[in-house]
Amino acid sequence: MRIEKNFELLPNIKSAGIILRPSSPELKEIYLKIKELFQKADIEILLEDNSANMISLKGIPLNDLCRKVDFLISVGGDGTLLSVVRKSFKYDKPVLGINLGTLGFLTDISMEQLPSFIKDLKNNIYKIDNRMxxxxxxxxxxxxxxxxxxxxxxxxxxxxxxxxxxxxxxxxxxxxxxxxxxxxxxxxxxxxxxxxxxxxxxxxxxxxxxxxxxxxxxxxxxxxxxxxxxxxxxxxxxxxxxxxxxxxxxxxxxxxxxxxxxxKKAKMIHRVQRNYFEVLNEKLRWGN
Known part of the structure; x- marks a missing residue:
């Protein structure tokens, strides 16, 4: 069995910035739940201003957000994550994708998995992929x-x-x-x-x-x-x-x-349990 090794981890995580899927004001309750879960783990949450305006809250511009936080959180699907990675690329911030639909090729963490993942994050049990x-x-x-x-x-x-x-x-x-x-x-x-x-x-x-x-x-x-x-x-x-x-x-x-x-490369935060070939099997229905 091939063991993937990745020695890059985030030192002393204190804050994260959230970007929500555009034109989705129904995500307000999900955002508040995500914020609550991270704050319980002593990770401050900041909200990007376009996302904040969409759900009638206060936020900060993306450029300022990227300068202040340790990593970014994309909430939506693969399309939302693509946009977040490209817009934040020059700041070299890792991006975590929370998936709100079916399993994505890029966004692999569901809301149900988030509480356990946050515990793993605090215990340095995660991996960062460097994508070309x-x-x-x-x-x-x-x-x-x-x-x-x-x-x-x-x-x-x-x-x-x-x-x-x-x-x-x-x-x-x-x-x-x-x-x-x-x-x-x-x-x-x-x-x-x-x-x-x-x-x-x-x-x-x-x-x-x-x-x-x-x-x-x-x-x-x-x-x-x-x-x-x-x-x-x-x-x-x-x-x-x-x-x-x-x-x-x-x-x-x-x-x-x-x-x-x-x-430079894009940095993606994933669960250590994530296996790319299992994702291919599920998304493409290989063997079915």
């Missing part, structure tokens, strides 16, 4: 992605044409609906739905997956993370770049999108 992030640029816009960067056609009536380079050297041309550049964490998202491979989330690699390619010879490609990838839009209609399904940038003909590994 990618950073990209288009025109003067720079961004980071936790799951994926998608280059997609603007119009559903035509294909998009994209030229691709690795470390400045041409390696492929894509004709089809677009291209996905995924992190290992994002390999189970859009990448998986278009036939891309599942890659263990602590691996350092890019997955480049064509979407509905015109040529049957186009296949997903897994490559080491120390390469820089550049995509140039050949199509005269331009394209759109979608970051983690949340931010969208327009790209015109002959403009380029550059993608490389980010200088």
């Amino acid at each position: 992030m990618v950073e990209g640029s288009v025109n003067l816009n720079k961004f980071v992605a936790f799951n994926d960067i998608v280059i997609s056609r603007k119009s559903i009536s035509s294909m998009i044409k994209i030229s691709a380079k690795i470390d400045g050297k041409h390696f492929n041309s894509y004709d089809g609906d677009g291209v996905i550049v995924s992190t290992p964490t994002g390999s189970t998202a859009y990448n998986l739905s278009v036939g891309g491979p599942i890659v263990y989330p602590l691996t350092e690699a890019f997955i480049v997956t064509p979407v509905a390619p015109h040529s049957l010879t186009q296949r997903p490609l897994v490559m080491p993370a120390d390469f820089e990838i550049e995509f140039k839009i050949i199509d005269n209609q331009g394209a759109v770049v979608i970051v983690d399904g949340q931010d969208i940038y327009e790209v015109e003909q002959n403009q380029s999108i550059k993608i490389k590994i980010a200088s």
